[in-house]
Amino acid sequence: MELVELEELLNEVRQTFKSGKTRCFSWRKRQLEGILEFLHDKEQDIFSALKQDLGKHKVEAFRDEVGILIKSVNYALSNLKKWMASQKVRMPWAFFPSSAEVLPEPLGVVLIFSSWNFPIGLALEPLIGAISAGNVMVLKTAELAPASSDLIANVLPLYLDNKAIKIIQGGQFVGEQLLDCKWDKIFFTGSERVGRIVMTKAAKHLTPVILELGGKCPAIVDTLSNLRDLKVAVRRIVGGKWGPCCGQACIGVDYLLVEDKFAPILIDLLKTTIKRFYVESDNISRIVNKQHFQRLCDLLNESSVRDSIAFGGSSDYETLKVEPTILVNPPLESLLMTEEIFGPLLPIITVKKIEDSIEFISKRPKPLAIYAFTKNEHLKQRIIAETSSGSITFNDTMVQYACDALPFGGVGLSGFGKYHGKFSFDAFSHGKAVLRRSFLIEFVCRYPPWNDMKLHFMRCLYRFDYIGLLLMWLGLKRE
Amino acid sequence: MEELGQKVSFDSKRAKEMVNELRGSFEEGKTMGYEWRVEQLKAILRMINEREADFMAALHSNLSKPYFESFLHEISLVRASCSLFLKQLKHWMKPVKVPAAITTYPSTAHIVSEPLGVVLVILTWNYSFMLSLEPVIGAIAAGNAVVLKPSEVAPATSAIFAKIFPEYVDNSCIRVVEGAIHETTALLEQRWDKIFYTGNSRVAKIIMTAAAKNLTPVILELGGKSPVVVDPDCDLKIVAKRIVVGKWGCNNGQACVSPDYIITTKSFAPQLVDALKSTLEGFYGKDPQQSKDLSRIVNSEHFGRLTRLLDEDRVYDNVVHGGQRDEKQLFIAPTIVLDAPLDSLIMTEEIFGPLLPITTVNKVEDSFSVIKSRPKPLSAYLFTKNKKLEEKFAMTISAGGILINDTTLQVTNPDLPFGGVGESGFGSYHGKFSFDAFSHKKGVLSRGFGGETPARYPPYTPWKQALLRDLINGSIITLILALLGWPWRE
Numbered sequence: 001m002e003l004v005e006l007e008e009l010l011n012e013v014r015q016t017f018k019s020g021k022t023r024c025f026s027w028r029k030r031q032l033e034g035i036l037e038f039l040h041d042k043e044q045d046i047f048s049a050l051k052q053d054l055g056k057h058k059v060e061a062f063r064d065e066v067g068i069l070i071k072s073v074n075y076a077l078s079n080l081k082k083w084m085a086s087q088k089v090r091m092p093w094a095f096f097p098s099s100a101e102v103l104p105e106p107l108g109v110v111l112i113f114s115s116w117n118f119p120i121g122l123a124l125e126p127l128i129g130a131i132s133a134g135n136v137m138v139l140k141t142a143e144l145a146p147a148s149s150d151l152i153a154n155v156l157p158l159y160l161d162n163k164a165i166k167i168i169q170g171g172q173f174v175g176e177q178l179l180d181c182k183w184d185k186i187f188f189t190g191s192e193r194v195g196r197i198v199m200t201k202a203a204k205h206l207t208p209v210i211l212e213l214g215g216k217c218p219a220i221v222d223t224l225s226n227l228r229d230l231k232v233a234v235r236r237i238v239g240g241k242w243g244p245c246c247g248q249a250c251i252g253v254d255y256l257l258v259e260d261k262f263a264p265i266l267i268d269l270l271k272t273t274i275k276r277f278y279v280e281s282d283n284i285s286r287i288v289n290k291q292h293f294q295r296l297c298d299l300l301n302e303s304s305v306r307d308s309i310a311f312g313g314s315s316d317y318e319t320l321k322v323e324p325t326i327l328v329n330p331p332l333e334s335l336l337m338t339e340e341i342f343g344p345l346l347p348i349i350t351v352k353k354i355e356d357s358i359e360f361i362s363k364r365p366k367p368l369a370i371y372a373f374t375k376n377e378h379l380k381q382r383i384i385a386e387t388s389s390g391s392i393t394f395n396d397t398m399v400q401y402a403c404d405a406l407p408f409g410g411v412g413l414s415g416f417g418k419y420h421g422k423f424s425f426d427a428f429s430h431g432k433a434v435l436r437r438s439f440l441i442e443f444v445c446r447y448p449p450w451n452d453m454k455l456h457f458m459r460c461l462y463r464f465d466y467i468g469l470l471l472m473w474l475g476l477k478r479e
Numbered sequence: 480m481e482e483l484g485q486k487v488s489f490d491s492k493r494a495k496e497m498v499n500e501l502r503g504s505f506e507e508g509k510t511m512g513y514e515w516r517v518e519q520l521k522a523i524l525r526m527i528n529e530r531e532a533d534f535m536a537a538l539h540s541n542l543s544k545p546y547f548e549s550f551l552h553e554i555s556l557v558r559a560s561c562s563l564f565l566k567q568l569k570h571w572m573k574p575v576k577v578p579a580a581i582t583t584y585p586s587t588a589h590i591v592s593e594p595l596g597v598v599l600v601i602l603t604w605n606y607s608f609m610l611s612l613e614p615v616i617g618a619i620a621a622g623n624a625v626v627l628k629p630s631e632v633a634p635a636t637s638a639i640f641a642k643i644f645p646e647y648v649d650n651s652c653i654r655v656v657e658g659a660i661h662e663t664t665a666l667l668e669q670r671w672d673k674i675f676y677t678g679n680s681r682v683a684k685i686i687m688t689a690a691a692k693n694l695t696p697v698i699l700e701l702g703g704k705s706p707v708v709v710d711p712d713c714d715l716k717i718v719a720k721r722i723v724v725g726k727w728g729c730n731n732g733q734a735c736v737s738p739d740y741i742i743t744t745k746s747f748a749p750q751l752v753d754a755l756k757s758t759l760e761g762f763y764g765k766d767p768q769q770s771k772d773l774s775r776i777v778n779s780e781h782f783g784r785l786t787r788l789l790d791e792d793r794v795y796d797n798v799v800h801g802g803q804r805d806e807k808q809l810f811i812a813p814t815i816v817l818d819a820p821l822d823s824l825i826m827t828e829e830i831f832g833p834l835l836p837i838t839t840v841n842k843v844e845d846s847f848s849v850i851k852s853r854p855k856p857l858s859a860y861l862f863t864k865n866k867k868l869e870e871k872f873a874m875t876i877s878a879g880g881i882l883i884n885d886t887t888l889q890v891t892n893p894d895l896p897f898g899g900v901g902e903s904g905f906g907s908y909h910g911k912f913s914f915d916a917f918s919h920k921k922g923v924l925s926r927g928f929g930g931e932t933p934a935r936y937p938p939y940t941p942w943k944q945a946l947l948r949d950l951i952n953g954s955i956i957t958l959i960l961a962l963l964g965w966p967w968r969e
Contacts, residue, residue, distance in 0.1 A: 018851075020875070057937070057939050058939075058944065059937075059939035059940075059943055059947065060939065062944055062948065063947050067947060067948060071582075089892070089894045090894060091892060092892070095888065095892075102895065103873065103874075105877060107900070107901075108877075108901070192694065195694055196691055196692065199687070199690070199691035199694065200688055200691040200692075202687070202691075203684055203688040203690075203691055204684065204688075206680060206683055206687065206699060206701075206904070206905075208905035208906075211694065213694070226928075228928070229928040232931050233928065235931070235933075235936055238936075239935055239936050243935075243936070243937070277936055277937040277938065278937060280938050280939075283937035283938055283939055362506075380925070384591060384921075384923060385511075386508075388593060388596075388919065388921070389921065390921070390922070391921060391922035391923065391924070392922070392923045392924070393923075393924045393925075393926070394923075394925040394926060395925070395926040395927060395928060396583070396586075396924070396926045399582070399586075399926070400924045402580050402583060403579055403580045403582075403583060403586075403922070403924055404580060405577035405578050405579070405580075406577060406588050406590065406924060407590065407920050408922070411595070411919040411921070412596075412672065412694075413694055416694070416696035417696075418920065430877070430900040431896050431907070432877070432878065432880060432881060432900070433879070433880035433889055433892075433895040434873045434880070434881045434882075435880070435881070435882045435883070435885070435888060435889050435892065435895065436869070436883040436884065437883065437888070439713070439714040439864070439884060442717060442720075446551075446724055446728075447720055447724050447762060448545075448547075448724070448728060448762040448763060448770070448772035449762060449763075449764075449770070449772055450547035450772050455546070455547055455550060458547075458550065458555070459550075459555070462551075462555040462558070
């Protein structure tokens with residue numbers, strides 16, 4: 001993109017914001033409805049694009065992207081008026097008469113970076129928040145998902161106000177050009193490495209950022225004696241590992257922790273479930289491109305890692321498919337166990353007792369999600385208290401993403417800032433404190449020249465010692 | 480460990496050792512418990528009560544701050560803050576139950592507040608006591624280990640903090656590091672879980688760039704030019720008092736929320752100037768240099784900066800009150816400038832001192848475009864009796880906070896978030912906002928093994944897609960079917 005073009009584009013959205021149009025409830029509602037119409041009208045096109053980019057089956061595409069977005073837009077539409085309203089705040093009696101409130105206002109011009117693994121979902125979810133909060137925005141689509149990127153850049157604008165919402169395609173160079181401009185907020189979903197670049201560039205303009213990064217999300221599997229529970233747990237693990245984009249998901253299960261004794265039973269059940277789920281090859285996505293395919297092969301081919309493969313391990317360069325692979329106790333210092341896998345390889349680490357998994361996790365960088373399958377309430381409490389992560393889900397995987405009342409975001413190296421539901425609205429708003437006083441009732445003691453009597457008055461005031469104040473006023477109290 | 484009272488070189492190696500030690504304490508869980516947090520807060524309260532005189536003397540030494548101001552703006556506010564925290568902390572620490580989605584039924588959802596870890600609070604010089612302790616109280620209450628770096632520009636408070644604070648708080652988790660650029664750089668090279676900075680935008684950029692290396696979130700409390708719009712339809716006597724006390728009664732204008740400049744109508748300006756002059760005389764006497772109620776400029780560097788603002792061409796000629804200065808005493812008289820050019824330094828840079836420019840417009844509504852054409856300030860003030868004007872101001876002027884018919888009071892209400900927007904910074908604190916600023920809000924979703932719907936799993940069929948569609952949209956009937964395990968076969 002030419003620099004001149006970019007400047008013109010930015011000027012246009014800035015002017016739109018200045019006009020005040022995006023502050024109205026009706027404008028925001030219209031844009032959200034526009035997104036809903038896009039999702040309904042173009043559902044088949046969305047499925048085709050995701051199939052083309054990532055080999056996603058349409059059920060997966062609906063479950064993880066389209067369906068979630070529909071839910072999010074409807075949730076925003078139902079709650080928008082409430083979110084936009086100011087919140088009254090109490091004022092101490094000492095300031096009578098006065099009133100205070102917190103008034104949400106849009107930040108202005110925001111920049112959103114999408115990600116390739118959920119190229120529709122991760123583009124539109126933050127867009128919903130930015131629109132709800134009344135901003136104008138520029139969305140940069142993910143170049144590694146070209147069909148989805150084209151769809152969003154060419155078709156979505158037909159449903160939205162193009163003077164307020166701009167969609168830009170492009171790669172690293174375009175990203176850098178965008179980052180050199182001044183924004184009121186930057187929302188980034190992606191890797192740690194690029195997250196650092198985004199924040200460093202944002203620092204030049206003191207732009208606040210939200211970074212939704214990743215990490216190695218562990219799933220602790222306690223010994224489950226009830227076979228039915230175990231089968232449910234395994235289905236949820238398999239569904240949570242290979243279901244979302246073939247493991248290429250920031251909250252996908254990265255590795256498992258299980259007791260030595262229980263591991264064989266778990267592994268057997270994982271194998272049979274994988275075979276049952278993925279009998280059709282089109283029910284699992286493929287790796288996004290050759291570079292990531294190679295990266296995953298390299299993880300597998302590191303010395304001693306290959307020896308730990310217990311299931312799968314094969315891959316096809318032509319179709320960019322990597323088989324669901326289970327590894328048991330690969331070396332902890334291998335790249336497989338130190339880097340975020342973001343693919344269909346599932347290491348299983350065995351521990352002597354399940355409580356040891358708490359220390360294992362807390363010694364490592366904080367992940368975006370921790371999963372734990374257990375009925376042991378004491379273990380659950382320990383996990384909550386002794387580990388830190390973006391979120392914790394007990395006895396399931398991935399579903400926290402669908403819960404609008406829970407903040408979605410990381411901590412430590414998994415990022416900072418949060419969104420979903422009202423958190424999205426807040427992420428793109430400034431809560432402005434508004435305090436109103438009147439000209440009645442003056443506290444002359446605030447004003448110089450100051451003396452001990454005035455000081456004593458203020459002491460009483462700060463302690464809300466109204467009796468003391470009254471007595472002073474009546475001349476009955478001296479310091 | 481820093482040797483109290485001794486000059487020991489604090490470099491990157493020592494910074495790393497210190498952070499490692501604090502991280503060790505944090506990982507041991509020392510700061511997590513309610514009891515520990517309460518103990519630290521009570522200790523801080525005790526420190527304020529027992530050593531009030533020492534702190535007041537230090538504040539006076541830095542800036543010749545009048546005791547009244549030190550008490551009002553610093554000591555009392557922090558004391559009130561500690562008390563609030565002690566009262567509310569248990570409640571704030573509790574997990575909050577939130578509605579879980581129908582899609583995940585049956586399940587329960589909570590938001591748990593947990594500490595971030597080891598945080599760095601870099602302090603500023605103008606309210607060196609209050610602005611130091613307010614974020615530190617928040618960080619401790621949220622269960623973090625904390626390092627404070629007081630400002631070297633307020634050496635007396637910095638020294639007193641370094642000496643007194645460790646006598647009261649748990650040194651294995653809370654430290655004070657004195658110093659200037661060298662020490663701050665050493666600190667910024669370490670990995671923190673959050674950095675809180677109050678100060679100016681130049682240093683803020685350095686801090687945020689350093690924070691980016693470790694993906695450390697930051698809160699930046701910066702400043703800006705806080706405008707005061709004065710509508711002729713107001714109670715002029717009270718307006719003048721509230722402006723004067725907000726400007727010169729707050730560290731002699733050296734406060735981020737101090738009125739920076741006034742905008743009023745051309746016809747009203749003469750009356751406003753007269754009212755301000757007579758109020759100034761009433762507060763500080765005919766010779767303000769003799770008044771004990773005015774702080775001094777913090778150091779000669781800032782004195783030089785302010786005199787440059789004043790002595791610029793076309794500015795000095797427009798002085799309508801004051802302008803006297805005494806470099807030895809670091810004194811500049813309360814000064815009013817009328818209609819300085821809009822591109823002069825005094826009208827483009829944050830003044831942070833006792834100079835008050837007044838800009839005139841034809842009608843009061845024109846002031847809105849003046850404010851909007853400038854970077855967003857930390858505060859914006861309006862004096863008026865006109866409710867419509869009030870509404871328009873509150874709705875359309877973007878600033879950290881807005882105050883109608885008074886100045887600076889927004890910092891005293893702990894239920895209001897205090898923080899900037901745009902160039903005046905981001906993040907907020909005070910009261911519960913401080914607790915939240917230093918916490919991570921962790922979502923915890925708890926399911927059982929029931930409520931299993933095979934529709935989410937492959938092999939995928941059109942049936943499953945239809946079911947998922949309804950389920951995600953929260954259809955109760957579909958939910959019931961799903962709970963019954965429909966479809967029973969995959």
